[in-house]
Amino acid sequence: MYEIFQKYLDDKTTLTLSESDYIKSFAIIKKLRKRQYLLQEGDIWKYDAFITQGCLRTYSVDEKGSEHINSFSVENWWTGDRESLMFQQPSRFNIDAIEDSELVLFTHDNFELLCQEIPAFNTMVNTILQKSFIAAQNRIQSSLSFTAEEKYLNFIHKYPGFASRIPQTMIASYLGMTPETLSRIRKQTAKK
Amino acid sequence: MYEIFQKYLDDKTTLTLSESDYIKSFAIIKKLRKRQYLLQEGDIWKYDAFITQGCLRTYSVDEKGSEHINSFSVENWWTGDRESLMFQQPSRFNIDAIEDSELVLFTHDNFELLCQEIPAFNTMVNTILQKSFIAAQNRIQSSLSFTAEEKYLNFIHKYPGFASRIPQTMIASYLGMTPETLSRIRKQTAKK
DNA sequence: GTAAAAACTTGATATAGATCAAGCCTTTTT
DNA sequence: AAAAAGGCTTGATCTATATCAAGTTTTTAC
Structure with missing residues (x-):
């Protein structure tokens, strides 16, 4: 490929x-x-x-x-x-x-x-690196200022499609929370 | 200068x-x-x-x-x-x-x-960018896996000298915790 | 196709760290 | 030098999220 x-x-x-x-x-x-x-x-x-x-x-x-x-x-x-x-x-x-x-x-x-x-x-490689750095900066900011729910909503907004192909346990780990917490957040946000 | x-x-x-x-x-x-x-x-x-x-x-x-x-x-x-x-x-x-x-x-x-x-x-500029990216990655990792105390100890180890010139309130903010929590951590670690 | 493993949910309880509040130092401003 | 502002500490209480535990559903493997 x-x-x-x-x-x-x-x-x-x-x-x-x-x-x-x-x-x-x-x-x-x-x-x-x-x-x-x-x-x-x-x-x-x-x-x-x-x-x-x-x-x-x-x-x-x-x-x-x-x-x-x-x-x-x-x-x-x-x-x-x-x-x-x-x-x-x-x-x-x-x-x-x-x-x-x-x-x-x-x-x-x-x-x-x-x-x-x-x-x-x-030039292309350099641009990729800059974008990676910016993404890392943004992730730091979200880890500092967001609640667990905000982190999850931000994640699915930023990476639509990921939620359906990646196990929740792993998404929870990526977001710095337990799978149980993520499960509860999903339940709550589904209601709205 | x-x-x-x-x-x-x-x-x-x-x-x-x-x-x-x-x-x-x-x-x-x-x-x-x-x-x-x-x-x-x-x-x-x-x-x-x-x-x-x-x-x-x-x-x-x-x-x-x-x-x-x-x-x-x-x-x-x-x-x-x-x-x-x-x-x-x-x-x-x-x-x-x-x-x-x-x-x-x-x-x-x-x-x-x-x-x-x-x-x-x-080349120099590119190297700086790569190092900045690596530092950002490491910061993400510490925010995911460290307790408040570990974050602080990691910080003073990584940036000796910063603790004496930057107000604690700001260090607390950088580490993603409240000034009160940082104050208590410092008190505890001083004992050891 | 069935057994085993992995993933998800839900409830009960625990805890790290936040919040609120007050007092004390230290630095800056006038 | 006094007043004000900013910064640090300590205690009491609260809360978001973790941990533990058990049950259910989904996926994987033979």
């Missing part, structure tokens, strides 16, 4: 045919079954990964053994652990597939090469 | 003398008194801002009138509102000085010019 990524590139940037081919020459297709790991805690992450199909989660496990979901990533988004990649240090996160998924991977060395040699690609 | 910024540049990147001069030619020096705003909610942010001296906070005000501090920025860091800058939309944040401060500003147009014309500058 490289075409999905090709379409994404064509949509986000303008490339010559030879540039497109050059990018494609580095692509590694990876398929993941549901529950399969893309990255495990302790591993060092070495890729840039684009999702063409499916859904993954990035999460950490605390000392008490509870999971905390940091992010969900679906088709047409990127995933990975930037901290592990940048500092080449063991990851504190796990990334696994919530659904059967398919990805396009680039080793980071190849990815940097592409950034250097294709300015339009570099 | 442009020298502080010059030193920062020399430390983070390698520039020719003419590149350095070129950068300097676009710099705007701005001084802020304590409590003075750099940006107010509703304004559109148009700069890239480096702090050479002092300390600022970025915060939002919710419907109930409570302030939520998103970040502190001190000398040798950058500040601003990327979302407002990127989309040229009214900011949801306020940025003001906690101490008398001094900044080096670049209008974003000039800043982009510098990024385009000086690859080393562009």
